[in-house]
Amino acid sequence: MSRNSIILLVEDNPDDVELTLRAFEKSKVASQVVVATNGEEALDYLFATGTYVGRDPKSMPEVVLLDLNLPKVDGLEVLRRIRSDPRTRRLPVVILTSSKEERDVIASYDLGANSYVRKSVDFAQFAVAAQQLGLYWLVINESPQTGRERSDG
Amino acid sequence: MNAMAQTVLIVDDSLTVRMDLAQAFESAGFEIILCSTAADTRAAIKREVCALVVLDVVLPDADGIELLKEIRSSLPDIPVMLLSSEAEVQDRIRGLKTGANEYVGKPYDTSYVLSRAHQLVRQSESAMILPRNTVLVIDDSPTFRETMRDLLQSRGYKVALAESGEEGLRIAADIRPLAILVDNVLPGIDGGTVVRRIRFDAALRATPCLMLTGSEDKGAELRAFDAGADGFVRKEEDIDSILARLTAVLRRTEEQVEQATTASLSGPKKILAVDDSATYLHELSDELVGEGYDVVVAHSGKEALEMLAAQKVDCILLDVIMPDMGGKETCRRIKATPLLRDTPLVMLTSLDEREAMIDGLVTGADDYISKSSDFEVLKARVRAQIRRRQFEDENRRIRNELLQKELDAAAARAAREVAEARAAMVDVLERKNSELEAFSYSVSHDLRAPLRGIDGFSQALLEDYSDQLDPKARDYLNRVRAAAQRMGELIDDLLQLSQIGRAEIKPEQVDLSSLARAAVADQKKHEPERQIDVHVQEGVNAQADNRLMRVVFDNLLGNAWKFTAKTASARVEFGTTIREGDVAYFIRDNGAGFDMAYADKLFRPFQRLHSESDFRGTGIGLATVHRIIDRHGGRVWAEGAVGRGAGFYFTLPSERSGVHR
Numbered sequence: 001m002s003r004n005s006i007i008l009l010v011e012d013n014p015d016d017v018e019l020t021l022r023a024f025e026k027s028k029v030a031s032q033v034v035v036a037t038n039g040e041e042a043l044d045y046l047f048a049t050g051t052y053v054g055r056d057p058k059s060m061p062e063v064v065l066l067d068l069n070l071p072k073v074d075g076l077e078v079l080r081r082i083r084s085d086p087r088t089r090r091l092p093v094v095i096l097t098s099s100k101e102e103r104d105v106i107a108s109y110d111l112g113a114n115s116y117v118r119k120s121v122d123f124a125q126f127a128v129a130a131q132q133l134g135l136y137w138l139v140i141n142e143s144p145q146t147g148r149e150r151s152d153g
Numbered sequence: 154m155n156a157m158a159q160t161v162l163i164v165d166d167s168l169t170v171r172m173d174l175a176q177a178f179e180s181a182g183f184e185i186i187l188c189s190t191a192a193d194t195r196a197a198i199k200r201e202v203c204a205l206v207v208l209d210v211v212l213p214d215a216d217g218i219e220l221l222k223e224i225r226s227s228l229p230d231i232p233v234m235l236l237s238s239e240a241e242v243q244d245r246i247r248g249l250k251t252g253a254n255e256y257v258g259k260p261y262d263t264s265y266v267l268s269r270a271h272q273l274v275r276q277s278e279s280a281m282i283l284p285r286n287t288v289l290v291i292d293d294s295p296t297f298r299e300t301m302r303d304l305l306q307s308r309g310y311k312v313a314l315a316e317s318g319e320e321g322l323r324i325a326a327d328i329r330p331l332a333i334l335v336d337n338v339l340p341g342i343d344g345g346t347v348v349r350r351i352r353f354d355a356a357l358r359a360t361p362c363l364m365l366t367g368s369e370d371k372g373a374e375l376r377a378f379d380a381g382a383d384g385f386v387r388k389e390e391d392i393d394s395i396l397a398r399l400t401a402v403l404r405r406t407e408e409q410v411e412q413a414t415t416a417s418l419s420g421p422k423k424i425l426a427v428d429d430s431a432t433y434l435h436e437l438s439d440e441l442v443g444e445g446y447d448v449v450v451a452h453s454g455k456e457a458l459e460m461l462a463a464q465k466v467d468c469i470l471l472d473v474i475m476p477d478m479g480g481k482e483t484c485r486r487i488k489a490t491p492l493l494r495d496t497p498l499v500m501l502t503s504l505d506e507r508e509a510m511i512d513g514l515v516t517g518a519d520d521y522i523s524k525s526s527d528f529e530v531l532k533a534r535v536r537a538q539i540r541r542r543q544f545e546d547e548n549r550r551i552r553n554e555l556l557q558k559e560l561d562a563a564a565a566r567a568a569r570e571v572a573e574a575r576a577a578m579v580d581v582l583e584r585k586n587s588e589l590e591a592f593s594y595s596v597s598h599d600l601r602a603p604l605r606g607i608d609g610f611s612q613a614l615l616e617d618y619s620d621q622l623d624p625k626a627r628d629y630l631n632r633v634r635a636a637a638q639r640m641g642e643l644i645d646d647l648l649q650l651s652q653i654g655r656a657e658i659k660p661e662q663v664d665l666s667s668l669a670r671a672a673v674a675d676q677k678k679h680e681p682e683r684q685i686d687v688h689v690q691e692g693v694n695a696q697a698d699n700r701l702m703r704v705v706f707d708n709l710l711g712n713a714w715k716f717t718a719k720t721a722s723a724r725v726e727f728g729t730t731i732r733e734g735d736v737a738y739f740i741r742d743n744g745a746g747f748d749m750a751y752a753d754k755l756f757r758p759f760q761r762l763h764s765e766s767d768f769r770g771t772g773i774g775l776a777t778v779h780r781i782i783d784r785h786g787g788r789v790w791a792e793g794a795v796g797r798g799a800g801f802y803f804t805l806p807s808e809r810s811g812v813h814r
Contacts, residue, residue: 015606022613069598098601101594121601121641123609123634 005031005138008061010042010078011096012070019123020065020096020130027131029138034061039073042066043081046088060091063137066113068097068104076107083112090144092137159204159274160184164194164220165236166213170259174207177263178270191215198224203231204274207266208253210237210244218244218251225252232273236261242456245449249463256464257447258438265447268421287311288399289330291321291347292365293339297388301334304392318342322350325357332403334395335382337366337373345380352381361402365395374572378565385568422539423447423464427457427483428472428501433524437470440528441535454478458486461493468539469498470531471518481512488517495545497538586655593651600644608637639771646773649704650758653780658698660785665693665738668703669727672710685717690728693738695805701781708774709740709801715770716799717744732802741800746793755791778803 007024011017017035024033036042042064044050048057064082068075075095082088094115095108108116117133120126137143161183163174171187178185186201188194191214197203206224210217221233235248238259245256255269288310290301295316302312313328315321318339325333333351337344348362364377367388377385383402386395424446428434431452438448449466451457455478457471469487473480480500487493500514500521514521519541522534611630614622622630669689677683695702710725717723726741747755754760756779759772775791778801782789786806793799 013602013606015609016602019605019609019613022609098598098605099594101597119601119605121604121608122638123605123612126605126609127612 006059006061007031007033007134007138008036008042008045008064009033010036010039010064010066010070010075012037012067016067016119019126023123023127023130024134026127027134029131029134031062031134031138037071039070039075039078042078043073046082046091047085057087060088062143063092063094063133063141065094065096065133068095068099068108076111079108079111079113092141092143094133094137096133158182158184160186160201161270162186162188162194162197162201162203162206164188164191164206164212164217165209166190166211167209170209170236173263174266177267181267181271183270189213191220194220195223198228204277205270206231206233207270208233208235210235210248218248221248221251221253230277232277234266234269234273242451242460246456246459246463256449258449260442262442262445262447265421265442265445269447272421287313287328287330289313289315289321289325289328289333290335291315291318291333291339291344292336293317294336297336300392301395304396308396318344318347321347325351325360326354329357330360332361332363332399334363334365334399337364337377345376345382348377348380348382363395363399363402374575375569378568378572381565383564385572421445421447422467423449424468424470424535425449425451425457425460425466426470427451427454427475427480428470429453429475430472433472437528437531440532444532446535454480454483454486457483461487461490465492466496467542468535469496470501470535471498472501472524474503481516484518485516495542497542499534499538589651590655593648596644597648601641604637604641604644608634608641611637643771643773646771646777647758650773650777650780653701653704653777653784656698656701656784658701658784660696661699663695663697663699663702665695665697665702665706666691666727668699668706669693669710669740671703672706673725675707676710676714680714683714683718684723685714686722686724688724688726688728693727693729695738697785697805698781701784705778705781705803706740708778712774712799712801713740713742713744715744716746717742720744730802732804735804737802737804739800739802741798743798746795746798747791748795749793752791752793756789775801 009017009020011020014037017037021033021035024031034045036045041051044052045055046057046060046064048055066075066078070078073081075097079093079095082091082093092114093112094117095104095113096117096119097104098119100118105116117129120129161178163171163178163185165171165174166189168189171189175185175187183204186197186203188197189212191212194206194208198206208217208221208224212220217235217237221235224231224233229252232254233252234255234257235253236257236259237244237248245258248256254273257266257269286309288305290298290305290312291314292298292301293316298314298316302314305312310331313324313330315324318335318341321333321335324330333347335344335347339347342350344364344366348364351357351360351362361383362381363384363386364373364380364382365386365388366373366377374385384398386398422445424441426434426437426441426448427450428437429452434450434452438450441448449460449464451460454471454475457469461469471480471483471487475483484498484500487496487498497519498517500518501524502521503524519538520534522531611633615627615630619627666689673687673689706727710727713725717725720743722743724743726739728739728741730737730739751760756775758776760776779789782803782805787804789801789803791799791801
């Protein structure tokens with residue numbers, strides 16, 4: 001089974017969604033980006049609940065790009081729930097946020113974030129970051145899911 | 154649990170007196186040493202520690218008063234009671250002026266001598282063991298105890314130390330300290346309990362107590378006042394303010410001391426009888442001594458005044474008609490002396506002296522009695538006068554106590570209000586702080602996002618619609634992007650500045666040389682093409698917050714880099730120098746420099762001395778540096794000249810002052 005190359009982008013700001021999608025497009029990393037605009041939606045997607053009932057819960061994205069400031073369920077809570085569920089415990093999660101407050105960085109790593117990337121105001125820099133993220137998580141990184149499926153098959 | 158029996162040295166050449174006093178003192182529980190000569194006495198005093206000396210004025214080998222002088226020169230504090238058969242008033246005055254604590258005429262009343270002896274010994278005990286300047290420090294930290302001891306001693310206090318509340322209470326009972334400094338948190342009973350027990354102890358009740366605390370516990374102050382402490386001090390406060398509060402509570406209680414030392418109500422009473430007739434005086438003395446009074450006589454008004462200057466009495470009997478200074482004038486003078494004014498004064502008159510007597514009463518006598526009346530009547534009048542005086546004293550004491558209590562309550566209320574106000578202020582401050590924190594948090598999240606949109610979509614336009622834009626439109630879009638990015642930088646710098654105001658300073662050993670090298674490397678990475686001659690002094694260390702010092706070096710070296718951009722052979726230097734006795738750290742360059750007239754302006758936020766087109770910048774970097782050095786308790790300043798480079802200097806206090814636990 002080949003890698004499905006899905007990225008889950010959890011972001012409530014439509015401008016940021018648009019710019020992130022554009023950056024991925026530019027980076028030419030082949031991928032499908034699923035957008036969740038709040039924390040609840042992100043969890044629904046991952047666990048195939050709510051509006052995502054019927055989605056195959058075994059199919060997980062390669063990486064979750066998670067904003068911290070989110071309506072309803074905030075980013076840190078989403079991360080906590082991802083890490084506490086056996087189905088998503090090993091899912092790579094990259095915090096992608098405007099904040100570089102130390103407490104956010106520390107809380108994110110404490111809850112098991114794999115990486116913490118600060119969104120720069122400068123779009124050019126942001127585009128480079130998005131490109132590198134895609135390249136790293138979709139191409140270079142060996143995901144836990146791929147490993148498991150390979151041993152299963 | 155009685156202490157060791159006290160020794161009384163009895164000096165008299167009369168065997169009868171020696172034996173009589175020996176028996177009386179022994180049965181009262183004293184140890185005794187008997188001497189009959191001055192030579193014996195000198196030897197005994199060298200050999201033994203005595204609590205009291207009973208000294209005859211006339212000795213075979215010396216004058217008793219001369220011997221008293223000798224004793225006083227080596228033992229200034231020992232109580233001495235003179236015994237004398239000399240009826241001469243001048244002897245008594247001389248004895249008292251030489252430093253006798255009591256002068257008892259012979260024949261003496263044994264019970265009076267014993268009762269006075271007990272009183273003198275008790276007084277001297279409290280006076281000797283507790284010189285009135287002992288401060289008791291109760292704290293379980295040996296470091297703090299010793300620091301306080303050294304400091305208090307250097308200010309002239311004597312110091313007693315206790316490491317627990319229980320030990321402190323025992324010592325307090327023994328020495329009756331001038332004041333007590335007690336730690337709030339102690340093993341066993343805590344500071345509040347110590348203060349409460351002191352307040353319950355009749356003998357210690359008035360002792361000022363200062364409560365110390367090392368904790369940030371807000372309730373501690375209120376609890377301290379609830380327990381009855383006179384003051385509250387945080388150990389973090391510097392030692393001077395602890396001493397200042399100590400002085401303040403001591404001053405408040407000093408006025409009470411005067412009253413506390415007045416004679417006790419139940420002690421033996423002393424009467425001064427003044428009459429020019431020796432016969433009448435003799436008769437009167439016998440009657441009064443028989444009643445258990447100690448009688449002091451004076452033969453004239455002048456003698457009476459001299460005597461009163463040397464000795465306090467409980468009642469004065471004053472003849473109206475005397476040669477030279479009469480009773481009326483004597484009475485007037487006594488009543489004009491503040492310390493004697495309240496002593497009951499009874500005029501002695503003959504029947505035909507009614508007018509003089511009335512004059513006497515007008516002058517301020519408390520009563521009169523006819524010499525011809527029965528001595529029983531006189532004794533009854535004297536008793537009544539002394540009792541009246543006692544009631545007055547007692548009333549005054551109660552009044553004063555009530556007043557003091559009211560004052561204390563008012564002070565406690567005020568202190569409580571201050572404590573409550575402070576607690577409320579801390580609350581407000583904490584709320585404001587957390588509001589500020591929430592504000593800057595949301596700034597850092599929410600202000601940046603729209604900027605990213607402005608920059609990102611401008612970029613998108615430039616990339617995707619480049620063919621539809623003329624050069625001017627592209628230039629505008631680039632300017633939009635530049636402005637957005639600059640605003641992003643401003644937000645970042647402002648946030649950093651506000652974070653530094655709130656950040657906790659964690660001092661540690663910091664290698665400033667390596668911070669300087671790291672900041673230089675950072676600059677080189679950004680502008681690898683620039684050739685700059687960099688000198689970093691090696692091995693420079695300081696006690697400071699590592700993270701914040703990194704910000705200082707990033708800013709100062711960043712500035713040095715920036716302002717040497719147009720200098721031909723740029724040079725940047727980090728090192729140390731001595732300024733006003735302190736080590737000053739500096740970062741100097743030979744770049745654009747600045748006008749010293751604006752040196753102060755440099756450190757204010759948004760103050761820029763160069764135009765944006767010459768040197769880019771937000772104008773917040775030096776304000777940040779200033780705030781960091783300020784928060785460390787150091788100083789920062791700049792020296793420079795236009796076109797000749799700039800030097801930024803700062804100091805860091807090597808040791809923070811104050812008491813550390």
